Amino acid sequence: MSTAEFESVDVLESEITTPAAAATTELEARNVSVWFGQRKVLEGVNMSFPKNSVTALIGPSGCGKSTFIRTLNRLHELLPGAALAGEILYEGRDIYSRDVDPVHIRLAIGMVFQKPNPFPSMTIRGNVLSGLKLSGMKRSNHDDIVEETLTAAGLWTEVKDRLDRAGGELSGGQQQRLVIARALAVQPHVLLMDEPCSALDPASTLKIEETIRQLSKEVTIIIVTHNMQQAVRVADNTAFFLAAENEPGRVIEQGATTEIFGNPQDERTLDYVNGRFG
């Protein structure tokens, strides 16, 4: 991904201010199917993620949500036996084409995992800057980056006096926000979040949701969640995944969150969002 391409999109956005421009597609999955070895776990997923939108992926356990978002930044291919069909277009370009460097993709499309995973042997500051260090990305003004990203992640006031303490000393909710700050420091355009709040208390969860809403002004967010209220609170769009027994997962329904929850077209969606599933 050359920087020229990033810029061209920014220019496009600033020039055109019609509603259609707001819906510029940042990331798109076209007919994506996924295998682990011989086993097909996802089939024919089509989905597009408008720039600066929040999309929630919901569905029962094991239906392939995590697998799907891992295909979006090429983490999937690191698992043994992983295979994929279809295309993932990022800013119009297939991220799996031969000339694309996966490292650039992973920097542009960041990820936050279910379990907070700060580097325990690094300081808080070191953790925030670790993405720059690990990927060899050059950015100046490290102090500003630390303050900006921690503020964006809603953690700055809590840690500003102990930036040189170990990242592992923070509480689970603080660690998760630290990890978000770490993902932001490399200036991603898309942020993937796989059940980021599932290990957290309600207060930390609300803080992170607030963070997500703030971030979505600048970043495209895709979040997997088992918490229906959370999807309603943060997501513009929602997609419902389901895997029938011994079959790969499929997208049953997708669209505006209000539609999926308020007026679902498919009975299975209705059952799931109302907690009548299984």
Place this chain on the structure above:
Amino acid sequence: MADLDVQERRNLSASATAHRGDRIFNRTITTAAFSALFVLAGIAIFLGAQTIPVLQTQGLSFLTTTAWDINTDPPTAGIWGMLYGSVLLAVVALVIAVPASLMMSIFMVFLAPKKLASMLTNLIDLMAAIPSVILGLWAFYVLNPTAEVWQQLLNQYLGWIPIFQNASGNFLGTPFIAGFVLAIMMIPIVTSVTREVLSRTPPDLVNASEALGCSMWTMLRYVALPYGRGGIVGGIMLGLGRALGETIAVFFVLKIVFDTNWYNIIESGGGSVATLIVSRFGEISGPYELQLLLASGFFLFIMTLIVNVLANLIVNRTGRLQK
């Protein structure tokens, strides 16, 4: 709030072990733990007792000079060259074994397919089971002639580096060959420890670094190796302990000379305390020489203790936070 402060604090650690079974268990375990200490102390006292008369007759020159003249009156003995030789062999062994072990364990943990990895693991464990006398014999008959050629090449092309100088033209019985044999003995130990340590790199952290777009190398450099540093250093020290104390394998390939070979590792002749002891023990001339050997053993013991203390310091120092 003030009320709370004046309350008497109750000692909870006493009641924590109130359960009778636990109490008995605790005492048994504590006794066992201390008995290890007693054994260690017993050895130290026994050797130390033999060392005192030696130091009385030989003075500090027992440690600072290199000599072994039993037939003179009084006999003169000094083991500096042997102490130093042991360290030199260990350094040669470390330089060869540590990179090799690290590379092998990294390959097994992060790169090799599962089947190959477990095959290699078994193979390396087997390697650890080779008795050192067999390794010594092998080194004597097989490694010696081969290594002679390597050393000649090293001397020919890198002879301008002081450590690869050789004035005598004799490339047998060198510290390099002995160190190489020690490296072969260290590799299985160091590899299996580092493999174990690296395989415990939390998958969360590997995930995190992958998601931050880092390469395999940077992941190792900044995540896996720092995470496992304590364990890896510990494994290296285990291997080093073996290298310092190894006797019989070195006996076959190192020519013991009572002279200090400072750094000419491909020059025939070197020293090793352990090998000195075993090589003299068979043709011992009398009780005084036995005492000399026991005193040498005492200092070998002290040297390994120092290595262990240093290792602990290193492990603690490197445990610091990364910025």
